[in-house]
Amino acid sequence: MEQWSWMTVVVLIGLTVRWTVSLNSYSGAGKPPMFGDYEAQRHWQEITFNLPIKQWYFNSSDNNLLYWGLDYPPLTAYHSLLCAYVAKLINPDWIALHTSRGYESQAHKLFMRTTVFIADLLIYIPAVILYCCCLKAISTKKKIANALCILLYPGLILIDYGHFQYNSVSLGFALWGVLGVSYDWDLLGSLAFCLAINYKQMELYHSLPFFCFLLGKCLKKGLKGKGFRLLVKLACTVVASFILCWLPFFTEREQALQVLRRLFPVDRGLFEDKVANIWCSLSVFLKIKDILPRHTQIIISFCFTFLSLLPACIKLILHPSPRGFRFTLVSCALSFFLFSFQVHEKSVLLVSLPVCLVLNEIPFMSTWFLLVSTFSMLPLLLKDELLMPSFVTVMAFFIACATFFPIFEKMSEEELQLKSFSISIRKYLPRFTFLPRIIQHLFLTSVIFMVLLTLMIVTLDPPQKLPDLFSVLVCFVSCLNFLFFLVYFNIIIIWDSKNGRNRKKIN
Amino acid sequence: MAALGTLTGSGNWFSALALGVTLLKCLLIPTYHSTDFEVHRNWLAITHSLPISQWYYEATSEWTLDYPPFFAWFEYVLxxxxxxxxxxxxxxxxxNYCSSRTLFFQRFSVIFTDALFVYxxxxxxxCINGKKAGKxxxxxxxFILSVLLLWNFGLLIVDHIHFQYNGFLFGLMLLSIARLFQKRHVEGAFFFAVLLHFKHIYLYVAPAYGIYLLRSYCFTANKPDGSVRWNSFSFVRVILLGLIVFLVSALSLGPFLALNQLPQVFSRLFPFKRGLCHAYWAPNFWALYNALDKVLSVIGLELKLLDPNKIPKASMTSGLVQQFQHIVLPSVTPLATLICTLIAILPSIFCLWFKPQGPRGFLRCLILCALSSFMFGWHVHEKAILLAILPMSLLSVEKAGDASIFLILTTTGHYSLFPLLFTAPELPIxxxxxxxxxxxxISSLKILFRKEKPLFNWMETFYLLGLGPLEVCCEFVFPFTSWKLKYPFIPLLLTSVYCAVGITYAWFRLYVSVLTGPPVSKTKKQ
Structure with missing residues (x-):
């Protein structure tokens, strides 16, 4: 009883914050001719409602793909269609073909915000609550605190309810997937994850850990008996759910190919706008985008991504465990974000979700990461006039984390999950005991940089010769932080089982 | 690092709660604001650009300055x-000027002055007993009390959405109550005197202050049976109190006395020309009275006891207009409401005099004064219920009986504030x-008093649960029915009548608990 009332209170706080943020401006508000993501979502409703399904992804006189053409997988399109039916009931002008372009009104904003709110309420929030309730070996109070901190993560709130997107749907499905496979409901888990991929292709960032974890499970059970049966079942589930989602597009080969071309726009370049990944940061010194031909860029980015996530994936196949799975999710998503082709700044949310899941294991590092991830989207948030809600939600998140997890009081190697790593280093360097202190200093430096840069970007005008100076600096600083986190998470993953062995040795 | 740790550490829950609610208030900045926003902007303009002599004469805007001088000075400083x-x-x-900078300034001025409330x-x-403190x-x-006060729903929506400066005013009131609990009577009296000159609505609770200070501060001793020992009267203390009240009043009203403007100031402060009920009926006794009148008139029409031609045309749709014409029952005059209020307050005052129970008795009397004047006052705002809810929070964490009354009062009182926010984006908020x-x-007080009998009986539970369907009917079903155009006042009418029942019930129960409370000697022993 008590637990449930507290959980309700936590959910209500999360919902209140979400709704109050949604009262603010959205991307591209009052900025013709292209507007922003808000208009993109509205336009998709217009397209899916008025055109037959065969024309959704094709350029035509009714569907100008250069004006926010549909470039997300079918589930997003179906969701838009569903919303369009509701919109039609309320006000047909909102989705009228051609004439509704750039439609903006208070009532329409309210409608769009409500659709995000409902999707979030139905998919993401229940998954978070269930995840926190299922956590093992921590007290009820900690579970509730954990739920509050995850629900208050500012990045997702600001992008979904400020900037305007439906990330909570794809992330929510992914979280249901994580829940499923972690508690041995493998088929349901993979179904949920397939839905996530079919909602947003960026969920592929998470696909390798899912694949490796499930493969590892099958191998563990023995490929000749139970494991094989599980493998077949999983394959069937995945194929079936994909076929179900893509059914209307399988009628012609050209249809499916066109959708795929829309989903993976190779010709859009190595990165877009200012992203806190390695390519964008490198371009400060070296214009890779212009020097190298496109296919070389693709190969290089593929190689880097592959190499950076290889160790963690191999480890997960050999030793599949829910804990390792979560950490591998973080490191793989981070590798993709840092090295892969055509990354958006909002894709950092895909890294943040698994980091939220390890919040209770490494509170200090997770809080730090989540702060940096929100900071990396600062230029975008400022463009959408979301400074005030960003500041408030970041502060709220920080206060919640600092209150519920004593993140500044306990700073030991054990708390940072670096015990076994330091022990193995100490074999060669006996005086290697200063790691926690270094990390503390790094944290302080990073926070100081973030605060200073935020102050600068808000108050100062950039010099005329370098109009993007501050946003590039933001990306650069965040990228350095992310590289550090990539190393850190990989260390945790690789030294994970040795940890267990060492404990046995000490005993 | 360590400093940061102690600042935000787990031990410092109070600052986390206060900071949390402050951040929530910041998120509420872009929400709808009522005409009170313009009222206060106008007062800023008046006090800034005009000499004192014209403050209470200026009438360019319809929102003339009608708060006491200290509030005018407050606006002047702002x-x-x-x-x-x-x-x-x-x-x-x-x-009606409202630039984004104006909005930010005004909203932040409320948030900032709330610091006094937090303190x-x-x-x-x-001041409260921690005897029952769990692990x-x-x-x-x-902890529960600070959440109940800091995160109070009514205060949040009235101050930070609707827009008013109740936060620091209630801060002054709670501070003066706390000082009385701490036996620092002079300070308490001083804060209350200052408060009265900020906003005169607090006159409603002045009798409780007056009697309590006279009985428990000016008389220094009691007879063994608890009645007053007349010869223990301390002239020094009376003079001290009188001096404080006089000095504060002189500071506030003195300049206007010198300018010979006092009658004008008072005519602004007490506008008796307004109607019995505010634009929307506050859920008090008069709401029930008006509703009864309507029901009777409908029955009368059905049974042909009333002549339809004699009934004013507007009366059936008059839920929204200020002047309410009674058809069956006698009309109510300001004097009648004043007499009713006085009669309702008197027993609690007598109790405070004859059965003094220290600061807790005083607090009960104060709440009863606030509630009674809410029940029977002239032109009561629905917001005035906060005057009872906030002090009642103090009582609720100490005794199970009080907690039960508090929960009924708070839930219905807060629900009755819903019509204040009628715009769609604020509905979810x-x-x-x-x-x-x-x-x-409800859940925290239930846990706090889990060893005692349940807080609600079946009737109370049923009543409180009924608020849910009521909200669904009023805001989700009714707008889609054909009655919306014909009888637009029905949701407001239903809300105020339904809430009036709960508030009357809470008032009644609180009165019973005060009148039948333990005699003096028993409380002495505790």
Missing amino acids: SHVAKYFDQAMLNVHNL AVYECCK ELTEKPK KILLMLLFTIYS
């Missing part, structure tokens, strides 16, 4: 900060915040 934000808001002729809550938390932090009365506060208050 206006000197405001000029750095946007000079244009300080122009008296700039009616007052901190002081109040020191868990969240089960400690202090008010529902979410209301649920948040109600679920928290």
Whole structure:
């Protein structure tokens, strides 16, 4: 009883914050001719409602793909269609073909915000609550605190309810997937994850850990008996759910190919706008985008991504465990974000979700990461006039984390999950005991940089010769932080089982 | 690092709660604001650009200055900060001016002055008994009380959405109550005198202050049976109190006395020309009275006891207009409401005199004064219910009986504030915040008093649960029915009548508990 009332209170706080943020401006508000993501979502409703399904992804006189053409997988399109039916009931002008372009009104904003709110309420929030309730070996109070901190993560709130997107749907499905496979409901888990991929292709960032974890499970059970049966079942589930989602597009080969071309726009370049990944940061010194031909860029980015996530994936196949799975999710998503082709700044949310899941294991590092991830989207948030809600939600998140997890009081190697790593280093360097202190200093430096840069970007005008100076600096600083986190998470993953062995040795 | 740790550490829950609610207030900045926003902007302009002699005469805007002088000075001080934000808001002729800088300034001025409220809550938390303190932090009365006060739903929506400056005013009131609990009577009296000159609505609770200070401070001793020992009267203390009240009043009203403007000031402060009920009926006795009148008139028409031609045409749709014409029952005059209020207050005052129970008895009397005047007052605002709810929070964490009354009063009182926010974007906010506060208050008080008998009987539970369907009917079903155009007042009528029942019930129960409370000697022993 008590637990449930507290959980309700936590959910209500999360919902209140979400709704109050949604009262603010959205991307591209009052900025013709292209507007922003808000208009993109509205336009998709217009397209899916008025055109037959065969024309959704094709350029035509009714569907100008250069004006926010549909470039997300079918589930997003179906969701838009569903919303369009509701919109039609309320006000047909909102989705009228051609004439509704750039439609903006208070009532329409309210409608769009409500659709995000409902999707979030139905998919993401229940998954978070269930995840926190299922956590093992921590007290009820900690579970509730954990739920509050995850629900208050500012990045997702600001992008979904400020900037305007439906990330909570794809992330929510992914979280249901994580829940499923972690508690041995493998088929349901993979179904949920397939839905996530079919909602947003960026969920592929998470696909390798899912694949490796499930493969590892099958191998563990023995490929000749139970494991094989599980493998077949999983394959069937995945194929079936994909076929179900893509059914209307399988009628012609050209249809499916066109959708795929829309989903993976190779010709859009190595990165877009200012992203806190390695390519964008490198371009400060070296214009890779212009020097190298496109296919070389693709190969290089593929190689880097592959190499950076290889160790963690191999480890997960050999030793599949829910804990390792979560950490591998973080490191793989981070590798993709840092090295892969055509990354958006909002894709950092895909890294943040698994980091939220390890919040209770490494509170200090997770809080730090989540702060940096929100900071990396600062230029975008400022463009959408979301400074005030960003500041408030970041502060709220920080206060919640600092209150519920004593993140500044306990700073030991054990708390940072670096015990076994330091022990193995100490074999060669006996005086290697200063790691926690270094990390503390790094944290302080990073926070100081973030605060200073935020102050600068808000108050100062950039010099005329370098109009993007501050946003590039933001990306650069965040990228350095992310590289550090990539190393850190990989260390945790690789030294994970040795940890267990060492404990046995000490005993 | 360590400093940061102690600042935000787990031990410092109070600052986390206060900071959390402050951040929530910041998120509420872009929400709808009522005409009170313009009222206060106009007052900023008046006090900034006009000499004192014209403050209470200026009538360019329809929102003339009708708060006592200290509040005018408060606006004057604010206006000197405001000029750095946007000079244009300080122009008296700039009616309905609302630039984004003005909005930020005004909203932040409320948030900032709430610091006094936070401090007052901190002081109040020191005054309550921690006898029943459980091991868990969240089960400690202090923790619960600070959440109930800091995160109070009514205060949040009235101040930070609707827009008013109740936060620091209630801060002053709670601070003066806390000082009386701490036996620092002079300070308490001083704060209350200052408060009265900020906003005169607090006159409603002045009798409780007057009698309590006279009985428990000016008379220094009691007879063994608890009655007053007349010869223990301390002239020094009376003079001290009188001096404080006099000096504060002189500071506030003196300049206007010198300008010979006192009658004008008072005519602004007490406008008796307004109707019996505010634009929307506050859920008090008169709401029930009016509703009864309507029901009787309908029955009368059906049974042909009344002549339809004699009934004023507007009366059936008059839920929204200020002047209410009674058809069957006698009309109510300001004098009648005044007499009713006095009669309702008297027993509690007598109790305070004859059965003094220390500061807790005083607090009960104060709440009864506030509630009684809410029940029977002339032109009562629905917001005035906060005057009873906030002090009642103090009592609720100490005794199970009080907790039960508090929960009924708070839930219905807060629900009755819903019509204040009628715009669509604020609908989810008010529902979410209301649920948040109600679920928290009910569950935490239930846990606090889990060893005693249940807080609600079946009737009370049923009544409180009924608020849910009522909300669904009023805001989700009714607008889609054909009655919306014909009888637009029905949701408001239903809300105020339904809430009036709960508030009357809470008032009645609180009165019974005060009148039948333990005699003096028993409380002495405790």
